[in-house]
Amino acid sequence: MSGQAFVERLKQRFGSGIRGAQLEALDPWIEVAPEALVEVCTYLRDQPDLRFTMLNCITAVDYFEPDPKKAAKVGWEPHLELVYHLWSFQNKASLVLKVMLPRWKGDVPGELPEVPSVAGVWSTANWHEREVYDLSGVWFVGHPDLRRILCPEDWVGHPLRKDYEMPLEYHGIRGR
Secondary structure (H helix, E strand, O other), rough: HHHHHHHHHHHHHHHHEEEEEEEEOOOOOOOOOOHHHHHHHHHHOOOOOOOOEEEEEEEEEEEOOHHHHHHHHOOOOOEEEEEEEEEEEOOEEEEEEEEOOOOHHEEEEEEEEOOOOOOOOOOOOOHHHHHHHHHOOOOOEEEOOOOOOOOOOOOOOOOOOOOOOOOEEOOOOEOO
């Protein structure tokens, strides 16, 4: 099945849950609506001809330009992109899914954007989602144990956010 035929198949099945695709990219990807993520992922895992049974990783990209002069020149609105890399051993094929999120829930700074957890689809999502939560500040709704995994539990903020300010000290230890 060609890339475009595959996207059309997903659009037929999930309608507006499939928001688009970029098949000409170096790593072709399909954009999935946050509310359709679990259903799409379950379908991709369970369909006998697809069998995307492995989640390699989840990453978050912060599209934010803190410099107002540079921000005026970028061609996008600030947002977060979640990137899911899947693998089908059966077909020896990879697939990239993207989910676009606002930087802050309700545009309220500090309120983490939310997306459903796929830990019930792939057990490896448990740790990947915790890492994205910890470092990039995305809340995975329904995650079985969403807590920090790399930073201490009392750490403030999310270090991979482009507007993150590193504290000068932590528990009396100077960092700079």
